[in-house]
Amino acid sequence: MFFLLDMERIVTLPPQHFGSGLRDVLHKQLVREVEGTCSGKHGYIVSVTKITDSGKGRVQVGTGKATFHMKYQCVAFRPFKGEVLDCVVTQITKLGFFADAGPFAIFVSSSLIPDDYEFTSGDQGPCFTSGDQDVAIVRNCEVRVKVVGIRVDATEIFGIGTIKEDYLGVLGGPDMS
Structure with missing residues (x-):
């Protein structure tokens, strides 16, 4: 069965991606990390449909990378007994x-x-x-x-x-x- 889920994930970006296209890069990175994965709880993540909040990035001390607390909606496929x-x-x-x-x-x-x-x-x-x-x-x-x-x-x-x-x-x- 297919479900529309609200999920969260922390995405890390290196400093070379900071700039005017930051939100697009964040979206592409989230899609790359999430789509096609499987978790026992949610099933297979088919597609990211919407990013509801990308949050403010926090720069990591020492690495210069930034972490973003992303909230998004996705379509998940989770089969059930009897389906x-x-x-x-x-x-x-x-x-x-x-x-x-x-x-x-x-x-x-x-x-x-x-x-x-x-x-x-x-x-x-x-x-x-x-x-x-x-x-x-x-x-x-x-x-x-x-x-x-x-x-x-x-x-x-x-x-x-x-x-x-x-x-x-x-x-x-x-x-x-």
Whole structure:
């Protein structure tokens, strides 16, 4: 799920950036440091949307660098148990498949795939094929997955998913548009 968060961070700038473009440099530095990062509490920071306060800089004694207490708004992606996500399959093994929903990696075990799907390793590479050979889970296909478990680390969030419920499973193949 996506959230709009109010956050704070201390940004340090060296003296060569002091001048008329200081606020632009501060904004770019904040974006560089924050966007794309992950914290267990807030999830993945997708984008800085607005800087609400850049504060007054304080010059550090001895280094000449200035620190700014920045307050900003950002969009964060934080997956939850029970959430349904559209993902892209990245890897398939006999034990299941891995899929990505943006930066969030999900593993779907073969026990959480419908019973009529079988693992095969044919000309197209490894895949799970339905009993009637009508639907196949192959690399780069889109699947709809329900998150059944989440492991949160300091810099990463990993999930376990299922496609064994109604309205879950393959949405489209890699060659479909």
